Amino acid sequence: MFSKKSNESEENSSENSQNQYPEFTPEPVVESEPAAYEGSSNRINPTKPSIISEGFEFVGTITSDGVLNISGVIKGKVTAKSVLIDSTGLVEGELFSDQVMVKGKVLGDINCDELNIGPLAEVDGSVSYDSVHIQRGGKIKGHFIKK
Amino acid sequence: MVEANQSGCLFVGEGVVLKGNFAVPDIASVSGVVEGDLSAKQVIVESTGLIRGKVTAESVDIRGEVAEHLTASRSLIIRSSGKVGGSVHYAEIEIEKGGTLHGDLHLI
Numbered sequence: 001m002f003s004k005k006s007n008e009s010e011e012n013s014s015e016n017s018q019n020q021y022p023e024f025t026p027e028p029v030v031e032s033e034p035a036a037y038e039g040s041s042n043r044i045n046p047t048k049p050s051i052i053s054e055g056f057e058f059v060g061t062i063t064s065d066g067v068l069n070i071s072g073v074i075k076g077k078v079t080a081k082s083v084l085i086d087s088t089g090l091v092e093g094e095l096f097s098d099q100v101m102v103k104g105k106v107l108g109d110i111n112c113d114e115l116n117i118g119p120l121a122e123v124d125g126s127v128s129y130d131s132v133h134i135q136r137g138g139k140i141k142g143h144f145i146k147k
Numbered sequence: 148m149v150e151a152n153q154s155g156c157l158f159v160g161e162g163v164v165l166k167g168n169f170a171v172p173d174i175a176s177v178s179g180v181v182e183g184d185l186s187a188k189q190v191i192v193e194s195t196g197l198i199r200g201k202v203t204a205e206s207v208d209i210r211g212e213v214a215e216h217l218t219a220s221r222s223l224i225i226r227s228s229g230k231v232g233g234s235v236h237y238a239e240i241e242i243e244k245g246g247t248l249h250g251d252l253h254l255i
Contacts, residue, residue: 131244131245132242132244132246132248133242133243133244133246134240134241134242135241136222136224136239136240136241137239137241138240139254140240140252140254141252141253141254142251142252143250143251143252144248144249144250144251144252145249146247146248146249
């Protein structure tokens with residue numbers, strides 16, 4: 001599971017590979033992945049996402065250099081390269097990320113470069129962004145600042 | 148684009164500067180500059196358009212710029228070239244990628 005047989009096999013065992021997650025991902029966060037991601041192995045981003053599953057509640061700070069999928073609840077500060085908040089997901093607290101896709105709920109401030117808000121999403125808080133796309137129906141309250 | 152001779156409509160052509168408060172029963176299409184308050188059933192701000200003042204409408208479609216205050220009681224669309232500043236009240240919102248929003252957002 002940990003030694004992923006990817007195309008970049010020369011990077012496979014090297015410690016300095018950026019996206020190998022033992023170095024970066026907090027252990028309690030990682031849960032086993034559903035088949036949805038294994039099936040689409042030809043995705044552009046080969047990084048395995050860290051997943052907060054539905055029904056999982058995490059209180060504290062999460063820091064990751066990779067992708068974070070949130071279907072459960074996070075109360076606290078989240079920092080990651082890319083964050084996906086699924087329709088069942090909730091983040092209560094600060095969110096720092098390059099890329100954020102919100103399909104669920106965020107109560108708190110978002111600081112990101114690229115923000116994508118889905119039609120059923122709810123955002124309440126101050127948002128600082130570089131590029132934003134809000135799909136029709138997204139419910140957003142708060143202060144918007146373009147960086 | 149709105150035909151200029153439709154009844155109940157306001158059409159502000161490119162290069163035109165309007166100052167004052169305007170109540171438009173139907174569609175207001177702005178390609179020029181409006182300085183003042185504008186209320187209409189539907190407001191369309193074209194890419195060369197700029198409204199400096201309070202905009203109140205059922206639906207608002209922005210390719211240009213709206214500064215200060217905006218209320219859209221039904222739908223608000225900010226296109227990729229659109230810029231909105233100030234406080235915004237809306238019932239339903241859509242922002243295309245590239246659209247700019249700088250200010251407070253309130254859900255009606």
